[in-house]
Amino acid sequence: MSSRLDGISFGKIVQIRERLLKSQATGKKVFRFESGDPSFSVSEQVLQGITRAAQEGKTHYIPNDGIPELKKELKLKLETRNGIHLPSADSIFITNGAMHALYVLWHCLLEPGDEVIVPDPMWTEAVENIRLAEARPVPVILQHEDGYLYRPEAIEAKISTKTKAIFVNSPHNPTGAVLPRETLVGILKTAEKHDLHIVTDEAYEDIVYDAKHHSLAALAEQEGFDKKFQERIISIFSFSKSSAMSGLRVGYIVAREQLVRERISKLLRCTINGVNSIAQWAAIDALRTDRSHLDGMLKEYRTRREIMIQALTGIPGLDIFKPQGAFYLWCKIDPSLYHRLGVRDADALSSKLAEAGIGSAPGDSFGQHCEHAIRFAYSCGTAMVREGAKELSAVLRK
Numbered sequence: 001m002s003s004r005l006d007g008i009s010f011g012k013i014v015q016i017r018e019r020l021l022k023s024q025a026t027g028k029k030v031f032r033f034e035s036g037d038p039s040f041s042v043s044e045q046v047l048q049g050i051t052r053a054a055q056e057g058k059t060h061y062i063p064n065d066g067i068p069e070l071k072k073e074l075k076l077k078l079e080t081r082n083g084i085h086l087p088s089a090d091s092i093f094i095t096n097g098a099m100h101a102l103y104v105l106w107h108c109l110l111e112p113g114d115e116v117i118v119p120d121p122m123w124t125e126a127v128e129n130i131r132l133a134e135a136r137p138v139p140v141i142l143q144h145e146d147g148y149l150y151r152p153e154a155i156e157a158k159i160s161t162k163t164k165a166i167f168v169n170s171p172h173n174p175t176g177a178v179l180p181r182e183t184l185v186g187i188l189k190t191a192e193k194h195d196l197h198i199v200t201d202e203a204y205e206d207i208v209y210d211a212k213h214h215s216l217a218a219l220a221e222q223e224g225f226d227k228k229f230q231e232r233i234i235s236i237f238s239f240s241k242s243s244a245m246s247g248l249r250v251g252y253i254v255a256r257e258q259l260v261r262e263r264i265s266k267l268l269r270c271t272i273n274g275v276n277s278i279a280q281w282a283a284i285d286a287l288r289t290d291r292s293h294l295d296g297m298l299k300e301y302r303t304r305r306e307i308m309i310q311a312l313t314g315i316p317g318l319d320i321f322k323p324q325g326a327f328y329l330w331c332k333i334d335p336s337l338y339h340r341l342g343v344r345d346a347d348a349l350s351s352k353l354a355e356a357g358i359g360s361a362p363g364d365s366f367g368q369h370c371e372h373a374i375r376f377a378y379s380c381g382t383a384m385v386r387e388g389a390k391e392l393s394a395v396l397r398k
């Protein structure tokens with residue numbers, strides 16, 4: 001039997017979610033702050049697209065790398081919205097969400113024993129997929145006092161002869177930090193200097209509040225980086241957050257390097273042989289949906305962010321970070337808080353909150369150097385955020 005999977009966790013957040021769902025099934029009120037699933041419906045246009053695709057019989061096998069109609073539309077989106085200019089749509093690969101994109105990419109890029117530099121904290125699955133490819137994630141510890149910036153100097157200090165790639169995620173899950181242009185350009189310079197690949201996960205590209213999101217591949221073009229180096233930047237995007245299509249499972253990889261493209265194609269064939277055809281047609285409708293759908297969601301996210309911040313401000317021992325993007329409130333915990341609430345650590349605090357019907361994700365679900373922290377997602381409905389924030393505040397202020 002293969003032991004490769006034995007080192008991979010079951011995921012603490014999944015376990016907390018299951019606990020809350022069980023409570024909910026017994027009639028208890030629960031507040032779903034543990035996971036980041038947009039509460040919103042897909043746009044009317046996407047709904048119609050799903051029906052139309054089904055009625056038109058778009059239910060057969062489709063091209064392995066994605067339907068040409070979607071890839072063509074994405075090429076245009078990348079040009080106009082991200083500033084990424086591709087020679088052709090052949091550099092775009094449709095995946096079963098950004099999660100599957102990460103699985104595929106790490107398997108295409110890494111040999112056993114290779115190293116990838118990652119931010120710590122980081123959304124677990126990005127890192128677990130590196131381990132699944134038998135490579136080693138090397139953490140760069142992000143500091144609360146430094147606004148959770150992923151600094152080029154700190155990345156450079158971790159580069160070894162085994163380093164293959166730098167992983168970047170902005171807007172960042174779990175902190176909500178958005179990297180400014182100069183930091184991103186610094187990361188590009190570091191990667192170029194050391195001849196490394198960059199894998200940039202931009203799943204939250206559209207969920208930004210007080211900051212501007214820059215696509216690394218676009219910056220490399222604008223700043224005139226060497227063309228060969230530009231080919232080493234691999235971007236990952238998703239429809240899950242931008243279009244609230246998390247259950248439809250559509251993401252995509254943008255990769256230009258010939259060998260990487262060939263490998264992606266082979267792995268897509270052997271893992272999924274094409275993403276659900278109806279979801280791909282719906283994704284075209286998502287791209288054509290009026291911007292007001294996204295603006296409506298952003299307005300609600302801003303409201304929820306304020307509610308959460310207000311509810312949790314001034315709690316002794318809890319230091320909140322105001323997110324500039326994504327939909328998570330990341331709080332640093334001073335051990336005095338555990339003492340006051342009679343819990344051992346953040347895990348025990350998360351468990352105590354789950355007992356009260358409140359979801360959360362303890363810091364150590366996101367890395368090895370962030371155990372004194374906790375994340376609250378505000379992607380569930382605004383009414384739930386309003387009520388849950390009050391309950392949460394009451395428990396934490398006791």
Ligand SMILES: Cc1ncc(COP(=O)(O)O)c(C=O)c1O
Pocket residue numbers: 036096097098099100123169172173201203237238239240246250251
């Ligand atoms: C940083 C990051 N990347 C990727 C994903 C996966 O998104 P998808 O639903 O497209 O698989 C998530 C999901 O929460 C995420 O937080």
